[in-house]
Structure formats: C-alpha cells, structure tokens
Amino acid sequence: MLLPIPPSYLFLSLKKNTMIFEDDAKERLTVYELDEANYHLIFDVRETDMTFIWNTGDSMNITIDKVPYHLQKHQIIFLTEFHKIDSVSLQTARMVRFNQPFYCIVNHDNEVGSKGLLFFGASGVPIVSITNDAVRDFELSWEIFSAEMRKADILKKDMLQAMLKRLLILSVRILRQSTNFHKLEKVQADIIREFNYLVERHFAEHHDVAFYASKLNKSPKTLSNLFSIASNRAPLHIIHDRIMIHARRQINYTNLSIKEIAYGLGYEDIQTFSRFFKNKEGVSPAQYREKFARATTAA
Numbered sequence: 001m002l003l004p005i006p007p008s009y010l011f012l013s014l015k016k017n018t019m020i021f022e023d024d025a026k027e028r029l030t031v032y033e034l035d036e037a038n039y040h041l042i043f044d045v046r047e048t049d050m051t052f053i054w055n056t057g058d059s060m061n062i063t064i065d066k067v068p069y070h071l072q073k074h075q076i077i078f079l080t081e082f083h084k085i086d087s088v089s090l091q092t093a094r095m096v097r098f099n100q101p102f103y104c105i106v107n108h109d110n111e112v113g114s115k116g117l118l119f120f121g122a123s124g125v126p127i128v129s130i131t132n133d134a135v136r137d138f139e140l141s142w143e144i145f146s147a148e149m150r151k152a153d154i155l156k157k158d159m160l161q162a163m164l165k166r167l168l169i170l171s172v173r174i175l176r177q178s179t180n181f182h183k184l185e186k187v188q189a190d191i192i193r194e195f196n197y198l199v200e201r202h203f204a205e206h207h208d209v210a211f212y213a214s215k216l217n218k219s220p221k222t223l224s225n226l227f228s229i230a231s232n233r234a235p236l237h238i239i240h241d242r243i244m245i246h247a248r249r250q251i252n253y254t255n256l257s258i259k260e261i262a263y264g265l266g267y268e269d270i271q272t273f274s275r276f277f278k279n280k281e282g283v284s285p286a287q288y289r290e291k292f293a294r295a296t297t298a299a
Contacts, residue, residue, distance in 0.1 A: 018030065019032075019150070023157065026099070026101055027101040034090060035090075035092050036090070039090050041095070042085060043088075045081055047099070050099070051079045051097045052167075052171070053079075054076045054094040054095070055093050057091025060088075060089065060091070061089040062085065065084050069125065094142060102161070108165075111165055112168045112172065113190075115193060116193030116194060117172060117196070122199040122203070122242045124245075128178075141163060176189070188226055191216055192226055195235065198216070199238060200242065203246065204243075207240075207266060209223060212239075243276075248288070251292065258285045258286055261285070262285075
C-alpha cells in the first residue's frame with residue numbers, strides 16, 4: 001500500500017509556465033517558461049538565489065548593473081543574488097532559480113565544479129553558448145526536469161537536485177571548452193576557480209595578489225603563470241575589476257557618499273580610491289555619479 005506524502009514535506013505550486021518546489025526547510029526551486037507576458041518574474045530575486053536564464057527565442061536583451069548583454073538563441077546567462085537586473089526584453093526563455101538551502105554550489109563544488117566559473121566568478125557575467133550537438137542534451141534535461149516538478153514523490157527533491165546538477169555540469173563542460181580552461185589540468189583549473197571565488201569573498205578587504213596566493217598555498221608568480229594560459233587577464237586585473245563592479249554598483253544604486261563607498265572597499269582615504277577609480281573608468285567617482293544621475297533623469 002502506498003502511503004501519501006505528508007503535506008508538510010513539500011509545497012508544489014503549478015501555475016501557467018511556473019513550477020515551484022519548497023519544503024519545510026525553506027529549500028526552494030523554481031522553474032519557469034518565460035515570455036513577454038511573465039518576464040517580470042526575472043526581477044523576483046530572493047536572498048541566496050542562484051539563477052540561470054536560457055534564451056529560447058531569437059534574441060534577448062538584459063541589462064545587469066547598468067551593463068547591457070545581448071543573448072542569441074540557446075545562450076544561457078548565470079546570475080547570483082548580488083547582480084542587479086535593470087531591464088529585460090525577450091521573446092521566450094527558460095529560467096531556473098534555486099536558493100542555497102536547496103543546493104549549495106559551494107558545499108557541493110566537487111559534484112558540479114561551477115563555483116568560480118558559472119557562479120561567484122569575479123570575472124563578469126558568464127554566458128554559455130549551447131553548441132548544436134548539445135542542444136538535444138539540454139532539451140532532454142529540461143523535459144525531465146519539468147516532468148519531475150509535476151510529480152509527488154518522497155524522493156522528489158533528490159531527483160530535482162540531480163537534474164539541476166546535470167544542467168550545471170553540461171554548462172560547465174561547454175564553458176571549459178569555449179575558453180582556455182581546457183588547456184589546464186584539473187588541479188590547475190581548480191586553483192583558478194578557487195582564486196575567483198576568494199576574490200568574490202575578500203575583494204573589499206584585500207587588494208593584493210599575495211593574499212590570495214597565500215590562501216591557495218601558491219606563489220603570486222605561479223598564479224600569474226596559470227592565468228597567462230587560461231585568460232588574457234592577470235590576477236591583479238581580476239581583483240581590480242571586481243572592486244570596480246562593486247564601486248559602480250554602490251554609486252549607481254545607493255545614496256552612500258563617495259567617502260563611505262571608498263571606506264567600504266578598504267580604502268583609508270578618498271583620494272587613493274578616486275585615483276584608482278578614475279584610472280579604471282576615465283572619470284572620478286563624483287563625475288561618474290553625476291553622469292549616471294543625468295542619464296537617469298533623461299530616461
């Protein structure tokens with residue numbers, strides 16, 4: 001005799017183009033079929049949310065932290081809760097959003113290998129282009145994913161996690177092959193991913209490569225050599241770029257003074273921060289804020 005699943009075990013909402021799994025432990029997974037009528041769901045980001053959006057239409061435009069991105073058909077963009085989504089224009093897309101209690105990509109990095117690559121990369125917003133020979137793998141995974149969301153079973157969460165991991169692994173494989181990561185041994189690639197993750201965690205307090213090298217038990221020279229194989233950006237450039245992402249975000253979306261922003265990013269005096277910012281952006285922080293304010297008013 002089959003026993004019914006206790007009502008407290010899970011919450012499953014099946015709405016048009018939206019499927020939600022949530023249990024008593026607040027483990028949450030949402031799967032969406034997006035179109036022009038419901039794309040606003042993209043903006044509903046909660047604490048610890050991880051998101052990936054698969055464009056299935058001819059094109060998609062999304063602006064994140066005031067930076068515009070154009071996605072072609074079968075491209076996927078990966079976001080964390082810290083990305084500020086400003087605007088979206090799409091025809092059709094698929095979106096998966098899950099929180100840390102449902103699946104922690106940091107604690108389970110050995111299963112997927114997405115930390116510091118798809119998420120918490122410190123190197124901008126990752127976009128994966130699904131190759132023609134991989135489209136069917138993604139389509140099949142999505143079909144099974146959607147079917148599992150509609151089922152009621154005591155092993156439901158395990159199956160959903162397994163399908164989530166499959167989609168992430170497929171994406172990691174493509175991203176590795178489309179970059180120079182495939183030229184590295186696994187241990188070397190893991191060092192770069194860990195460096196990216198450490199920068200994401202510590203960029204506001206530590207601006208020097210030596211700190212991250214010591215955390216990885218490597219010399220700064222070793223890190224530089226690895227990055228010269230896998231990227232055209234040196235470790236110091238990645239640290240500086242991550243500082244700039246946060247600086248722009250604070251200037252654009254908060255009322256904090258330039259002095260407060262500088263202090264929050266580990267700069268003891270505003271002059272040092274202003275020189276750094278102007279060297280990277282071409283204008284001072286104050287001028288950048290004025291420029292942004294004028295653009296907002298004009299819009």
